[in-house]
Amino acid sequence: MSDSAELARVATIDLLGALAYGEITAFERMAQDATMAPTIDDKVALQELAALELAHFQRLRAHLAEMGVDHTEAMDPFKGPLDAFHEATVPKTWLEGLVKAYVGDGIARDFYGEVAQFLDDEPTKELVREVLGDTGHVGFVVDRVTGAIAAEPALAGRLALWARRLVGEALTQTQRAAVERDALIDLVSERGDLAELIGLFKRVTDAHTQRMVTLGLTPN
Amino acid sequence: MSDSAELARVATIDLLGALAYGEITAFERMAQDATMAPTIDDKVALQELAALELAHFQRLRAHLAEMGVDHTEAMDPFKGPLDAFHEATVPKTWLEGLVKAYVGDGIARDFYGEVAQFLDDEPTKELVREVLGDTGHVGFVVDRVTGAIAAEPALAGRLALWARRLVGEALTQTQRAAVERDALIDLVSERGDLAELIGLFKRVTDAHTQRMVTLGLTPN
Numbered sequence: 542m543s544d545s546a547e548l549a550r551v552a553t554i555d556l557l558g559a560l561a562y563g564e565i566t567a568f569e570r571m572a573q574d575a576t577m578a579p580t581i582d583d584k585v586a587l588q589e590l591a592a593l594e595l596a597h598f599q600r601l602r603a604h605l606a607e608m609g610v611d612h613t614e615a616m617d618p619f620k621g622p623l624d625a626f627h628e629a630t631v632p633k634t635w636l637e638g639l640v641k642a643y644v645g646d647g648i649a650r651d652f653y654g655e656v657a658q659f660l661d662d663e664p665t666k667e668l669v670r671e672v673l674g675d676t677g678h679v680g681f682v683v684d685r686v687t688g689a690i691a692a693e694p695a696l697a698g699r700l701a702l703w704a705r706r707l708v709g710e711a712l713t714q715t716q717r718a719a720v721e722r723d724a725l726i727d728l729v730s731e732r733g734d735l736a737e738l739i740g741l742f743k744r745v746t747d748a749h750t751q752r753m754v755t756l757g758l759t760p761n
Numbered sequence: 762m763s764d765s766a767e768l769a770r771v772a773t774i775d776l777l778g779a780l781a782y783g784e785i786t787a788f789e790r791m792a793q794d795a796t797m798a799p800t801i802d803d804k805v806a807l808q809e810l811a812a813l814e815l816a817h818f819q820r821l822r823a824h825l826a827e828m829g830v831d832h833t834e835a836m837d838p839f840k841g842p843l844d845a846f847h848e849a850t851v852p853k854t855w856l857e858g859l860v861k862a863y864v865g866d867g868i869a870r871d872f873y874g875e876v877a878q879f880l881d882d883e884p885t886k887e888l889v890r891e892v893l894g895d896t897g898h899v900g901f902v903v904d905r906v907t908g909a910i911a912a913e914p915a916l917a918g919r920l921a922l923w924a925r926r927l928v929g930e931a932l933t934q935t936q937r938a939a940v941e942r943d944a945l946i947d948l949v950s951e952r953g954d955l956a957e958l959i960g961l962f963k964r965v966t967d968a969h970t971q972r973m974v975t976l977g978l979t980p981n
Binding site for chain 1 (some may be wrong): 804
């Protein structure tokens with residue numbers, strides 16, 4: 542295998558491993574946050590989102606197995622950063638949990654979706670698009686958060702602060718993961734020019750800002 | 762509608778409501794207990810069991826909707842007893858969580874399965890059989906518990922005590938639910954003779970004893 546092909550393979554496994562462990566922790570976090578729901582239907586809606594993340598994990602695990610890769614080994618390097626992210630951002634209220642689900646998953650979706658474009662492997666790209674694109678349930682999050690802010694406008698400032706903290710922690714831990722596992726960064730650097738990279742980060746940032754506007758949280 | 766038909770309808774709704782809320786709380790409990798798993802694969806196995814319970818809930822909710830019944834109203838009478846059961850039996854260890862999943866679901870499955878035989882409504886009976894029969898994952902529970910006891914025989918006594926407490930709390934809360942909602946009991950009394958009732962409880966008890974033997978926990 543050429544160095545570039547080997548790099549692409551390692552980067553692919555890293556991407557799948559990070560996504561897979563992300564799905565498990567997302568299940569865990571959403572299932573926990575669902576216990577704070579004000580109604581049974583709200584609880585079930587977040588439980589259903591959690592179950593969707595687990596279904597994504599199952600597909601990623603199957604795909605890794607097809608590649609001959611042990612899913613636990615692929616996930617292992619990302620356990621530290623992802624656990625640290627969740628430990629640093631435990632929601633204290635139902636609404637904080639919803640904002641975390643929406644903002645956190647949104648950034649992860651955009652970022653990994655962009656990075657996946659640099660891979661060669663078409664089935665992997667297709668799978669990543671699928672597990673990241675399946676967002677049928679997020680309408681309920683937007684509905685609940687905007688409804689709560691309409692009823693109590695002071696919430697907007699507090700939740701905006703919370704969202705900034707989420708982004709800050711996500712950046713910190715992404716950086717930490719990138720230092721330990723640099724194949725994805727190397728792949729993007731090898732295959733993309735600076736303008737592409739700047740474009741990538743701009744799109745991720747713009748999409749985040751748009752989500753903040755959608756939630757009724759002032760961007761900054 | 763005749764009195765007997767009306768009783769059967771109320772009993773059917775109660776059965777579906779109790780099962781539906783049971784599935785939601787089972788999801789919640791198993792998702793929480795999964796955080797104590799010793800390995801990622803064990804965690805995922807219990808998360809998958811939790812997701813299966815949620816899928817059952819979704820089918821029960823759809824069936825209630827087809828009957829023109831609001832699922833939250835159907836579940837409401839069983840919220841108190843089921844919440845109380847779970848609050849009184851929070852597992853402190855991974856193994857206690859597994860025993861609870863196995864023993865608790867087993868008794869619920871046997872009991873509701875027996876009661877469902879007294880209903881007239883064939884689609885409901887079929888659905889109840891399906892959501893109760895889907896036990897493909899419990900092999901993993903038996904495997905983990907018997908493995909742990911083989912490695913540390915002293916666990917058997919502690920886990921047997923825990924199982925007895927689970928059964929005691931389940932009986933207490935079932936009795937409480939039966940006092941508040943007596944349609945199921947009335948239906949069984951109306952349609953079954955004493956010998957049938959005794960047979961029903963004996964089968965449920967025998968199946969529980971058999972599960973304790975399967976787990977390597979001495980019956981008593």
